[in-house]
Amino acid sequence: MVAPSRDAARAASALAAAETGRDRAQAVYDAARLDLAATLADQTAALIRLEQVRALADAAAVQAESSTRALAALVRTIVQKGTGTATLDALLSDEGSADLLSRLGNVDRIADLTGNLSTIRTRVDRDVHRAQALQADLGTAQAATVDFPLAEKQAALAAAEVSLSQATTAFSTASLDAQTALATSAEASAGRANQATSQLAGILGARLSLTGWATPAVGSLTDGFGPRPELPLPGVLPFHSGTDLAAACGSPVYAANAGIVAQTGRLGTYGNWVLIDHGDGVTTGYAHIADGATLVVAGQSVTAGEVIASVGDTGASTGCHLHIEVRVDGTAIDPQPFFADRGINIGIGLVSG
Template sequence: MPQTIRPTRPSTVNAAAVAARTRLTTALASLDTAKREYEIAVVTSSRAQQLLDTLEGQRARARADADDAAAVYITALRGGSQLAGLSDIDVVFRTGGDLLGGLGSLDRLTGLAEDIDVLAERAERTAARADELDDRAAAAQRTVDEAGLAAATRAVDAAEKAVEAARSSLAQAASTAAVEVSALIDLPLDSGQLSELGWTAPVVGRVTDGFGWRLDKPLANVNDFHAGTDIAAPCGTPIFAATGGTVVEARSFGTYGNWVLIDHGAGVSTGYAHILDGGTLVSVGDRVAAGQTIAVVGNTGASTGCHLHLELRLDGIAIDALPFFAARGVTLG
């Protein structure tokens, strides 16, 4: 019996892709953090600026009030000083002998003297209010300055550039991995069992997604790494066994929906996912032949439309089905 040659494991082939994907995940997390910090800085800066604008207006009015109060107090104080050296008769005579005018001046000066303490208190109060608003405005200005909006903007820009670099690195690594996996298929056909049974396309349709890392996932709950080949076909389209073997799984399988796994021997197996509800035509333990109808296309599990997810495994490890089938004379899609 010819010796079966095992290709290098995908875990080795895709090591660079795994590292690149990790870098991208880290970069995306950093970008999310930078964006959140930027949003916080925007809100903080905006609120502080609004408060600062309000306080600036209040401060200007308070300072003007304080200046006016001080001026009135000083004027009253000077008037009181002049009054202190005058007798009542002096006040009357200084009015030019007008008794009524003199008495009126006397009343005004007396009232002014009595109000000096009140005016002093008012001047102190308005000055204190102006000082308080000065302090609050200065604090608001510090908040605006310390919000770090400019720094947060620079951080977002840097994080976005890091994400783009990581995406580019991942795309390059995925491309390299695909080339390396394809090169692994330049091997002799597997041992007699597979070559004697032959291979066939499992469904007639169009390839819509290939094997490898995905930059953009179709659904949030699916893996970043696509372990198979998607072939679009109308729901109800027959699915054929790619080659002869034994059914080892026929069940509902999480995001794969309805699923069938066939063991072909020599460590090779094929899996068929998203089968229509009620569309599984085989059971565990069944022996199937190449080209035998085993199921029909569906849209179960994490699927965005009717299609077959074809998965090829070597010793339980998923590998790219396209070059493997091509090496056996079968074109998928």
């Protein structure tokens, strides 16, 4: 039979590898999602630009046509008044108004009949040139709306999502295997710390749930909240005000959430104790901390998942474990449902969401 410490070492290695694989898959998925979003944003911007240019081109075409008609009307009036219909027929032949501008040189000889003709010719030239330029821009804008690799980006995201799902499943399996190995190793070593179990506890306990809460310690649940049919040691109260997690001596104790350290020090049967105030009347307490292993002081700010101490067996204790206590407005409540509502399964050491 393989020694428990060797099982824990293997589980720690497998869990670390699974976590690395999951993190890499998450990074690939996030990059693919952002890449697709950027491509969609670029396509949307191109379509908006196309509609803007189309509107400008349509308006410019209408303006150019209007200016050309105004010029034709003015020329007709000038010719009728100044030179007769023969000149008008020469200027406005059956070829239509499309060649009007190319024949305007013939109009120069009657420019002295009105001061408006030169101004209108300049306006027509400007409007026609602008309409032609916007038609060219419209073609460019239309070309810019095609060739977006949406199908390729969507396929990449779908593949990344599958890989992430597989990696997450592998990590969950490795976490469960690691928890089993940790509990077995801690029990077999009678609470003595060893490198494998400490490493495993560190890997399991360093993550936050989506609500921002952390596992206070990684270990097996040995005593729950509520009345005790039998007292484990003389001097302890018949009602257990927290939850006990058996863990290897020296394994890390984590702040369950951000807050201010309210108390540290020795506290009767609790042994070495830390109390953290999280605001809104919620506090969490950590008991039986190893001697000399408290890493925080009263008044200190801590973050969720920060290592605040090491597991020990001080106070009324039968072996290395963490007593985790949750109080709301000063009254102790059952830690298990409290943490479960925040995505933490204490006694398993897993983040559920």
